[in-house]
Amino acid sequence: MLMGWLLGAIAIPAAGGLIALLLADRARASTLVGAGSAVAGSLVGLVTVAYALINNSDVEKRWPWEVPFGEFHFALDPLSSVFLLLVFGLGLLGAIYGAQYLFAFRSTKSLGVPWFFYNLLLASMAVVLIARNGMLFLTAWEIMAITSFFLVGFEHERAEVRRAARNYLVAMHVGTAFLLAFFAILAHETGTLDFNALATFNPGHVLASILFLLALVGFGTKAGLIPFHTWLPDADPAAPCHVSALMSAVLVKIGIYGLLRSTEFLGDPLEWWGVLLIAVGMTSGILGVLFALAQRDMKRMLAYSTIENVGIITMGIGIGVWGLSHDLSAVAFLGFTGALLHTVTHGLFKGLLFLGSGAVLHRTRLRSMDDLGGLLKTMPLTGIAFIVGGAAIAGVPLLSGFVSEFTLVTAALRSVDLPGPKVAPVLAIIPVLGLVGALALATFARAIGIAFLGSPRTPIAAEAQEVGVGLKVPMAILAVLTIIIGIVPVLAIQVVVPAATNLSGISTAAAAIETTALETLLWRVTIAALAVAGSVAVLLLLRSALLRGRSVRSALTWGCAYALPSPRMQYTSTSFAEPLIRLFKQLVRPRQRLSPPRGPFPVRAGFASDAPDLLTERLIRPGWLILLSLNARLRWLQQGSVNLYLLYPVIALAVLLVWRFGFAR
Amino acid sequence: MENLIDFLLVLALLLGFACLGLRRVSQCVWAAAAQGIITGILLLIVHDKVEIGLIIVVASSIVVKGLVVPWYLTRTIRTGRVEVEVEPFIGFNLSLVVGGLAFGAALWLSTSLTLPFEIDSELIIPISLATAFIGLLTIISRRKAITQVAAFLVLENGIFMFGLVLVSALPTLVEMGVLLDLFAAVFVMGVTIHNINREFDHIDTSRLNQLHDMLPARRWRMPRNGVRRSDGGGSDRANL
Known part of the structure; x- marks a missing residue:
């Protein structure tokens, strides 16, 4: 019963998002349906999870799934509940906020699209939290990454947004690669990806340590832990604000959830x-x-x-x-x-x-x-x-x-x-x-x-x-x-x-x-x-009482007794x-450009400073360039000729055929 | 009955060779279309009893492969003013030789394919394999996009003929699905060809590389053919 309500809370925004996508041409209708279904689903979810927490009730449901190691195995436990409260709570407020925030874009953009992805993101986060099967978890995890990628890229006409979204997608998949390895090893060792079965698994110290490191990198990338954080300072500012709020407040926490959940499997x-x-x-x-x-x-x-x-x-x-x-x-x-x-x-x-x-x-x-x-x-x-x-x-x-x-x-x-x-x-x-x-x-x-x-x-x-x-x-x-x-x-x-x-x-x-x-x-x-x-409040009251009947003059905050103050004089x-x-300049290494005033009558002078991300600049970018130069050595394979591209699979096919049948007698 | 099957199979193979060796693009298209009709008839003959599903598959495959697609491609040929295949990467005579070798290879491969059940003609497997090879060979060695679409039809006919082996196993639905794929693919290719033609005044696929993503290469090495030429001259051979 409880699980039914919870799955309903997930299905409502998902269905609403789909309808909003179909109504994409009509800004008002798609906002109404998209935001409305997110609000409705989140309310149902909040009430359900709160009820489960208060009554201390754990629920579990299973349905078969025709995928290797897969099963629709859902459960609600206290750990899931804490994070679900965040998902539904922030999802609810973000939807209310986003309805008005996004509406400003109605003349240039279709609003059905961001609502579709927003609602799917909500639904997929909730599924990640109640999934008790590795395949189901990874599937929802992937949907979460992709929907949030599209949300980050909402204002894709700006070059820095496109770059941020691309970095985000790459970073998410690097993280997922580690999680794939994590679950693949677990599946190989135990023969199952059912979380209940994995919780009783007791790997040796070495294997457990390897699994722990994989989980730390995989979930740490989602959580934005340094040194796996490089996507975060770009992606969060690029997204629309209600999405940034959801990402920073909830999405990165799903990484934390994963880290906590995975400790259950490591003995x-x-x-x-x-x-x-x-x-x-x-x-x-x-x-x-x-x-x-x-x-x-x-x-x-x-x-x-x-x-x-x-x-x-x-x-x-x-x-x-x-x-x-x-x-x-x-x-x-x-x-x-x-x-x-x-x-x-x-x-x-x-x-x-x-x-x-x-x-x-x-x-x-x-x-x-x-x-x-x-x-x-x-x-x-x-x-x-x-x-x-x-x-x-x-x-x-x-x-x-x-x-x-x-x-x-x-x-x-x-x-x-x-x-x-x-x-x-x-x-x-x-x-x-x-x-x-x-x-x-x-x-x-x-x-x-x-x-x-x-x-x-x-x-x-x-x-x-x-x-x-x-x-x-x-x-x-x-x-x-x-x-x-x-x-x-x-x-x-x-x-x-x-x-x-x-x-x-x-x-x-x-x-x-x-x-x-x-x-x-x-x-x-x-x-x-x-x-x-x-x-302090008493003192303030005292102050206003003492000032009563006297003239109070207000001046600029950073006035400093200048004769002709201008806003530019502020800090x-x-x-x-x-x-x-x-x-801390050894850690931050701010980049400063100073052009000091010269001569008795200086015309121009300037100072600028910014703090580029140290790890991105020193580690990720050089590594990326090395990768690019290695790739450039393979450019001769990719000439842009359709005929050659077709030749490659034909060669592969011919080799396979000859190898499999030609000499198999 | 077996003679008829063999006769049609050989005819289909020869039509494949025709598509490989013919210079005029429209002749290629019609050769592929005729081959499509023959494969449809083959399917009808191979089946023991005639059912409504079979009739639908045969009729729709003949209509699509024998009429709709060639009509559509001919129209594209007319609007695109593509008459003759020029400067193939593998010459016409050499193509035929390679095609013959491919047939030989298909015969050799087919001897090692053991099937769990009896088939109507021993020629089905080598000829279907050879037809598929010839289709692939044509796709690789020709410049004009329309020839490549026709060759794609030949390739598909080869796969279709291979399906004759499995008449008892292959459900109608699958064949219909394959047919739908084919139709969609040809349709998409037609649209693409039309658009390429409108943008660049030619449909020489070997020059599509001028569109290719030069970004990483620019940093390390300018691609030799990175600059788009304005003339449609025959110097493209130097690209490859």
């Missing part, structure tokens, strides 16, 4: 897996936030920040796996809880931030924050939503980001249950989280300060208007959820606890004790933070970030 984890996960997570966290700090394009910055947060989640998984390898189920439980919590909370506030940047883009069409400024006055709700999201992502207390990062710190501290130096990598998470949090604070203080405060730097930014209700409502919902979870973390914790219990193998009673301890701790911090916030995003970037 008892080894310690170095956990350490490797922590190391990869730290690298992604630090490099991700540093590159975010160096970006001027708002969406690119958000994409790098996604890399950072996926890194944080991976650190949590690392703690969990490390804890499992030492039989410290409490540590493992807290680590997985933290990772899942951050998955949920990051889904909310990163979705919020992408929707906020989308609102700005919708009104101004300006991508660089150096062209914006002062938007808080003209777009107050968008500005407040962005500030809430930015503060949450930086881990400010009373907002959801704090809850998850705090849980991770608790988990890391709990590792001292194990005496000796082996806890060093886990404890190292605490300073790294501190550093990443501080840098994230700087990143978003910069983004908010440059884009939403100050005065407008361009006429377009000055004339920006608040967005319509279709864009406002999803942002408001996400912002409210971010605040609610920040103040009442129990809500989110209770969602992830069953999944973390299953993953860590802890007893329900012990899990309840750990959860209560965590909640108590969080509650105390929340009280303290509420006290601080309350005193730019680059100058704001420069002191921090200089500290």
Whole structure:
């Protein structure tokens, strides 16, 4: 019954997408059907999954499938439920938002096409999450990659979008290649791809390690972990904003889901897996936030920040796996809880931030924050939503980001249950989280300060208007959820606890004790933070009371007592970030072009700086060029002559025939 | 009965050779069409009892291969003003020699093909293989796209004749499917030829390489034939 509702929730958007595609010529009708079916399906899905979570009911259904190793084997368990909530929640809000956002393109583009792919993407993500068969999983995984590729390429008339989409497609398939190897080895060893059967499989250490590395690369590519992240900073900014939100908030998390799910097949984890996960997570966290700090394009910055947060989640998984390898189920439980919590909370506030940047883009069409400024006055709700999201992502207390990062710190501290130096990598998470949090604070203080405060730097930014209700409502919902979870973390914790219990193998009673301890701790911090916030509010009230009846003069934010201030005198995003970037220039390597003023009466002077992705520039591009040069050696085969092309298969055919029949007597 | 089957098979083979050796494009098309009609009749003869499904397959294959496709191709020949196959990659006389060798190879191959059941004529397998080879050979060695389409018909006839072996096993539906494929393929090729002809004023497929993707090669080595020539001169041989 429950599974029927869930499959219905998947089928509704898929069917609606198909109808929207048929109605492609009619913008209003296709939007109505496409977005409407996504909303309806997501609502059904949300209710179903919430019901299953509350009643603690696992369901499982099987249907035969005439494919080698294939079976339509679906199941809903707590782990799937956590991610399904994200898929349906963000899918719902993204559809509402996208309906208005895409409508602006109605004169130049057919809207049925993006709705078709959006709805299929939703459906395929949900299928990936409930699939319990390797073939089914990979099939849905592939549909997910292809539909999101088409969504990334929505504005394909722009060259950088085409390039981003192409990179995305290649990266996704490189990742899938590793997953194919992963499942092929499993199928070869066990003779089945049924997840239930694989969960009882206990490979030897060597085989398990190989499988673990394959899964890390395969799922890590989807998750955008450094060094497999190269598609993300290009693809996320290229996509329409509601798709960027869905991709950053949910799609990359499917990679996390895959990583978590695959650990079930590997028997008892080894310690170095956990350490490797922590190391990869730290690298992604630090490099991700540093590159975010160096970006001027708002969406690119958000994409790098996604890399950072996926890194944080991976650190949590690392703690969990490390804890499992030492039989410290409490540590493992807290680590997985933290990772899942951050998955949920990051889904909310990163979705919020992408929707906020989308609102700005919708009104101004300006991508660089150096062209914006002062938007808080003209777009107050968008500005407040962005500030809430930015503060949450930086881990400010009373907002959801704090809850998850705090849980991770608790988990890391709990590792001292194990005496000796082996806890060093886990404890190292605490300073790294501190550093990443501080840098994230700087990143978003910069983004908010440059884009939403100050005065407008361009006429377009000055004339920006608040967005319509279709864009406002999803942002408001996400912002409210971010605040609610920040103040009442129990809500989110209770969602992830069953999944973390299953993953860590802890007893329900012990899990309840750990959860209560965590909640108590969080509650105390929340009280303290509420006290601080309350005193600030009192001070503000006091201030306005004291100012009553006096004249208040307002001036430019970055006025600095200049006689003739101009918007160009404001801090730019680059100058704001420069002191921090200089500290880390060995890691970021910003490219700077300086043309200093010359002579007593300088005419022109300029300074420009950007931060190209280090790994793309130093590793991927040279490797790509080597591949190209190798390919060029085969050019003589591909001359463009149809006759020669036809000759090749004929030769192959002749050789085969002669080999098979000519000498087979 | 067997004599009739053998006679028609040999006729089909000779028509294949005709398509390979004839200079005029329209003659090639008609040779392929006649071969198509013969294969249709063969299917009718080979079957023991006549059913409605069989009649449909035979009738539609004769109509499509013997009438619709040649009519369509002739029209393309007229609009495209393609009369004669010029400068094939393998000369006409040499083509016939190679075709003869292909027949020899087909005979040699067929001796090692053991079949699980009796067939009506021992010639079916070598001739169907040889027809397919000849079709492939024609496709490879000719420049004009229409000749290649005709050769594709010959190739398909070869496959169709091979299907005669399996009359008892091959369901009607499959044959209809093959026929539909053929029709669609010829139709698409016709449209393509028409468009190529309109864009470039010729349908010399050996010069399609001027369209080819030069991007990676530009970095490492300019393709020798990278520049599109404006004249339709005979210097294309140098390309290959």
